[in-house]
Each structure stands twice: as structure tokens, then as C-alpha cells.
Amino acid sequence: MGSHVITLDPQVPPGPLEMKWDRRRFSGHLVSPANKRRIKIIVVGTGLAGASAASTLGQLGYQVECFCFHDSPRRAHSIAAQGGINAAKNYQDDGDSVARLFYDTIKGGDFRSREANVYRLAQISTQIIDQCVALGVPFAREYGGQLANRSFGGVQVSRTFYCRGQTGQQLLLGAYSALCWQIERGQVTMRPRTEMLDVIVVDGHARGIVVRDLVTGRLSAHTAHAVVLATGGYSNVYYLSTNASGCNVTATYRAWKQGAAFANPSFTQIHPTAIPPVGVHQAKLTLMSESLRNDGRLWVPVSPSDRRPPNEIPPSERDYFLERRYPRFGNLVPRDVASRAVKAICDEGRGVGPGGQGVYLDFSDVIRQQGIDVVRERYGNLFEMYERITGENAYEVPMRIYPAPHYTMGGLWVDYNLMSTIPGLFVIGEANFADHGANRLGASSLMQGLADGYFILPYTIGHYLATVHSPPIPEDHRASRAALERVEVRLKKLVQAKGRQRTAASFHRALGKILWDYCGMSRCAAGLRRALEAIPSLREEFWRDVVVPGSGEAFNQELEYAGRVADFLEFAELMCHDALHREESCGAHFREEYQTEEGEPRRDDEQFAYVAAWEYREGETPVLHKEPLNFEFVQPTARSYQ
Amino acid sequence: MKFTLRIWRQRGPNERGGFVTYPVDDVSSDMSFLEMLDALNQRLIVAGEDPVAFEHDCREGICGSCSLVIDGVPHGPDRGVTTCQLYMRRFVDGATITIEPWRAKAFPIIKDLVVDRRALDRIMQAGGYISVNTGGAVDANTLLIGKEEAETAMDAASCIGCGACVAACKNASAMLFVAAKVSHLALLPQGKPERTRRVMAMVRAMEREGFGSCGNQYECEAVCPKQISVRFIALLNREYLRASLTETRLSTRSDSSHGESY
CATH class of the missing domain: 3.10.20.30 (Beta-grasp domain)
Known part of the structure; x- marks a missing residue:
């Protein structure tokens, strides 16, 4: 949209940090109950953020139309989060507080997030646990009946609430059940197996979406007073990741093309503990929860040539490299730090297992000290999953783990009210960029998704709706027709017969390799430039050679997939531009040129203490806009875990 | 290979x-x-x-x-x-x-191998929830829930809604699915106020969707990827019986469709 001018006004309320959210809630206008009934809101996505938002908006009395591409809203990938959810409850009385959760999250994000947002997240965290318990989430309990906690990386208190290794599942089922209630009440109309393919912008405001019915292939426009995207992250741009196969960037990417700024796209989290890949047939990487690092110790043999089975290597000939390099946090350093350390070890040729791509995660000490039953109770399902995939019993031999793309801190830019640069387009959960800076701490994504959906968006969207004038628009408005046409043209191009025959998956795999090599765990200018040359030519080949069987007017999984790959092939370039321009190392973004002699990242607050928000320009290089990050309450320091 | x-x-x-x-x-x-x-x-x-x-x-x-x-x-x-x-x-x-x-x-x-499982969602919509509004929940530690109780509720709650139980059953019954949800909520104090209405509504929805009745063959448990026990079907039956009696009693007293726990 050439006419759209991007301005980044973060809309942070003035005053002390503790008062900002209260002030916003009080200063915000309200929509009267009678008017809510006449207002329609579209919610796209039914993960933690989408389901909690849709159900809460329905409960408030809005008419909600909710979309997901799965057969059921319960299947969104939040369901696979294993470890837990953070909250500053301080039930353990171990020194936790809202201020400490705030500080840990800001520091964990390497001082690249907005203070006011993070503080609000820490404040709301306690309410989330209360809400989830009220909905029947069966959190782990102590014998006395109180809630249990565990520890996670990057912190020194125990504040993580959990349901065995299935916390995401239980939280999502809680939000899904709330959504079911609102569907039953007629407040929410649920449209499963429907994929969003474009945004409808009328007079500069988001007023609807274009969707494809995945069963019939029919395209349709849906209009509303506001649109909420809760469409998750884009780790699948790397082809192999811990994400579900359906996860994609399409919704946020197409919103970007309509004028929503994309923030920090290169901030992608590579999780340290996934099961190492074994072959080209591999379709995904399986995560082993970070909670395992509570009790498991990472090590490799001191000598690279040591090929003895792990149990025969005496302790003196093992290098517990995280404990050695980071004595204060040991195995519980944040994810980015752990992943880089694992990569460094493997790059030195000291990795274990096939191809030297792996390090040991060893439970023998805790088994000896606390007994196998304790370990089984804590992690039983993870050990089973590990054995099924690798055929090895981790109670007897150490697990082997290797980093895998897992979560994306980058996302559509939003202000304090979670609204993007397109008025009326709100973005929540992993799909936005807001709270995790350059690195997310474990057990914080569930917290953020639910904070956005249950507690923040329902307030802030009300203020927007109360103050905006939205004249009714017909579903065949010219903006709708234009959006429909954009979608149609692209789909037609995909199913056209091609000369050569190459599958979308083979292009996706090739793209993933480019990104993993040049825009993965460590990046350098030369590599990123190489990627920026390779991606456009791969994309050209894709449009020339990709073969998509069948037609667009039917159930066609390959067409859905090819469309997502096509978007990844464009989006990858944006990631590389962002990574190239940021000439510093911060959080998950590690630039080889900017490191200390010990190999620790060197951040540059003088030049890069800002959010990089990119604007789409057709046929041109994306344009950079900067939102400066002002630290009024914490002093950015070197982020040391040593 | x-x-x-x-x-x-x-x-x-x-x-x-x-x-x-x-x-x-x-x-x-x-x-x-x-x-x-x-x-x-x-x-x-x-x-x-x-x-x-x-x-x-x-x-x-x-x-x-x-x-x-x-x-x-x-x-x-x-x-x-x-x-x-x-x-x-x-x-x-x-x-x-x-x-x-x-x-x-x-x-x-x-x-091909893709089926429409929305019937399971419709059963959940009929009553598979606790109707509490967002906001205003009491502190989570106010409710003390014994470890055993919480673990048993979690056993039931781990259902992934895949429908294998239905596919394995010669009657295509969804009893294990419904039992898992009813039990999860009935075992927790938060779920108690609506237990009567919930079990009746969910069982009726199950019948309406065309699922068969339980023949006690236990194939469902054998194929359940989360190994959810058929003991929860017994618990469902107990909840249903209890609700039937309570509902009869209630309907003679008032017209309220939202039966409260007695």
C-alpha cells in the first residue's frame, strides 16, 4: 500500500512502571454492552493467544468470528509446549517478585524489549495462574495440596508452574474449553479448516480477511470492525524445526505486505535440547524440554578422539562445558547461551554421535542421588519419547541433544496496546514481537500468549473500538475484491502446469539449509550477503518449477503447503536483511564479527538499542524504521551468566 | 527396508x-x-x-x-x-x-485418510468446560487439591482428542473420550458446581452425533495413545447415574436447566 506511511508510536503510558498498565486501563474508553453486540471482531488462530482472546472477547459480548486451519481449534501448536509457565507468585518464598520476573525477562532478552510491556507481563503473570486453575487446569501439586514449581533456564528462583511435560496441552485445553463455552453461547462462530490468506484494509484500517475453505477450496471475504492475528511463529522457515508441520508465516507476512511493520525478524531462537537429526527424510526435530536441564548435565569427552561409550568415560575425562564456562548458572543458562556453547563444542570437532552433531545430556548423577523413580516421575514421558525416536534408553545411557530452531521473538510490530501499524489490526502471542527482546526465557511464551489473550487485548481493543469510526462495509467492497483477487492470482500461479517437476518440500529444504548455514545460530556479513543472493534465485526456480497437483477448488494439502513455502521464500530475505543490518551480537542474534575474545557476544547499545521495524515496498528493499528503546528503570548491563 | x-x-x-x-x-x-x-x-x-x-x-x-x-x-x-x-x-x-x-x-x-472429527468438538461445546469468566479468579492456592487427586485428574485430562477410541470400537462409541473429559472436571473442586449439567449435556451430545454405545470391550483403552484407563468410563457411568437422579429431583422442584450440585 503505497499510501500507507509507517509511524512507530509505542503508545506507552507515562508515569512509574508499576502504574502504567493501571493508567492505561483507566484512561481507555469503554464500549457499552449494547454496542458490543453490534461489533464484530475476527480472531485468526486458536493457540493460547487466539483461544484465550476469542473466548474472552465473546464473554465480553462482542460477536467473534474465529478461524483456524486445523480440523479443531484444540490442535494449535501451543499444545506441544512441554515444560511450564512462569509466574511471579513467589509461592516458594525464594525471593521472587514481579520486579524480579520483569528483570529476568528484560535481561534474558538482552535488553532489546520494551520495559513497559515486560513489566505488564510480569504483573499479569500471577492472574494467569489463577485463571487457569479456575478453568480446571490440573497443575502439579505438592502433597499438601498447594501448587508445585520447578526451575527454568536464566533464573535463580523456582517460578515455573507445570502439568507433567504437557503444560502447553493443559493450558490450551483450558483456553479451548473457555472457547467451547462461548461457541455454545453463540458469541463465537468457529471456522475450522479455514486458512487466512490476506488482510482487507479499508481507508487505512484493517476491516477483514480473505480465507480459503480448506475442504472445498472456496475463497471468501469476511469483514469486521477489527482483526486479531494470533497466528504463531515462523521457525519452519528453517524447514527443520521443533514446530508443527503446519506452522507458517503466511498470515503475518501477508499483513506485512499490506502495511504492518515487521519487527526484528532475525531474532529466532534456537533451542539447545532437541534430538539430533539423522537423515534427509527427517520431517521435524523433536524437542526435549528445557526442564531436563534442571537435573541433566551437559558434557562431551575432553578428548575429541575419545570414542568410548559414555558410561566408560571417567568424570575426569569429561568436559561439563556449561558448568565450566558459566559456574553461576551452570546447566541452567538461557537458551541462546546454551545453544551457542553446544555449537562451539561441535564445531571444534568434540561433538558425539553420528556426524559429531550432539552432546550428552546425562542424568546418571541425579538418578544416583535421588533415585530412578524421582526422575521417572519428573520426566518419564520425555524419556519415553526419546527412546521411541532414537531406540536408546536414557535412564541407562546419556541422551544426545543438538540445537534446533524453536521460537521466533521477531513478529509484527505492535504498540503497547498490541496494535500493529495498520490501525485495527492487533497481533498477539508469538505472532507479535513485543516481550522477549532478542531471546526468550523458557516457560515465558505460554505466559505471554495467555497474558495477551486473556488480559491485555480485551482491554486495549475496546479502547480502539470505542474511539474509531467504522462505517459498515459490504463483503463485496472493492478492497475485499482486490484482496480476493490477489489471493486468487497467487493460487492460480501455484497450480499452473510447470515444465520441470520439483516438489515444494525440496525447495523448502533448500531454503532451510541456506538459512541454517547463514542466518542460524551464528551469522556474519559475508554469509548473509551470500544468502541474500541465493534466496531470490531459489525463489525464481520455485515459481518456474514447483509442481502442485490437483486444483485449487478442492481439498488440496500440497497446495496449502506450497503457498506457505512461497511466503517463506520471500520472508527469508527480510530475515537476512535484518540480521545483516544489526551489526552487534545480542541474545539469539550472534554476529561473528562482534564477540569478545572468550567468544561471548558483544552488544552495542550506542548504536542498536532499538527495535528494527521493517516496512514493505513493492519490488524494493524493505525500509527500516527504528523504535528507540529507552531504559528508564533498568540499566542495560553486560548480560553475564558466568 | x-x-x-x-x-x-x-x-x-x-x-x-x-x-x-x-x-x-x-x-x-x-x-x-x-x-x-x-x-x-x-x-x-x-x-x-x-x-x-x-x-x-x-x-x-x-x-x-x-x-x-x-x-x-x-x-x-x-x-x-x-x-x-x-x-x-x-x-x-x-x-x-x-x-x-x-x-x-x-x-x-x-x-483418503482424512476424516471430519468436528463431532468431538460439538460434544465439548455441549458442556466440556467450567463456565468462569476471565478475571476475578481467586488466588490459585486458595483451592487445595491433593496430589493424588490432581494426578488422577491429569491422567484423564491428557486425552488428545484424536478419536482412536472411536475408531477401535465396533460400536464407534466415544465413551472413553467423554469419560476422560467428564472425569477430569468432576475430579477437581472447580468442576463440581456444574457436574450434573455437564455429564448430561455431554452424553446427550454424544448420542446426538451418532456415536454408538459402550460394549465394555475395552479396545478403546488398548489403542489410546495416552493410555487413558477405562476406569474413567466407570466414573462417567457413576456421574451419569448420579446426575440422572439429581436431575429428576431438580426438575420436580424448579425448571432450572443448570442443575447445581447437591
């Missing part, structure tokens, strides 16, 4: 389906079952044929998308796993493997 796959192909809900045989070779024992199907589909696409439609998403056994009947058994020969967690090392080299969709009246086929 090499296999002969007999796969159910069906173009649409109202078309006639049938088995088509595909030889596959170059299968690695480290491949998952779905990765083997991915490889077959890549071959079919390049050959200009229609790939086999099947559902999958998380590929780690938790989303409940994957849904194949493998040699007559939902989710295949291993206990306590979903299809996506099944690895080819489990099969004998050279075997013929038959792959079918979930078969139940309440799960119409969309294409």
Missing part, C-alpha cells in the same frame, strides 16, 4: 473408495511412519499423481491430528503412541502394511 502399502484412497465424502497398492523401498529404519508416507507422496507428486491425503501436525504425539488405522489397529501396533510416533524399525522388512482412515458414522471421510 521395503514394504508394500495398501492404502485407502477416496476422492471425496460421496465417492466410492478402495485400496490402492504402492511398493516403497529405500525406507530407513530410523524413519517415522509418517516420514515414509511423506517420501511416497514426494514420489507421487513428481510422477504427476495425486498424493495420499493424511492428517499430521505436531509429529510428537500431542496435537491429536494423525489418525491412521494401520493393519487394523488405530495408531498401529505399538501401545501408548500416536501414528506420528511410530517408527519403521517396528516393522518386519518386506511386510505388507494396510492403511485406512478412522471409520465411524460420526467421522465422515473428507479425502
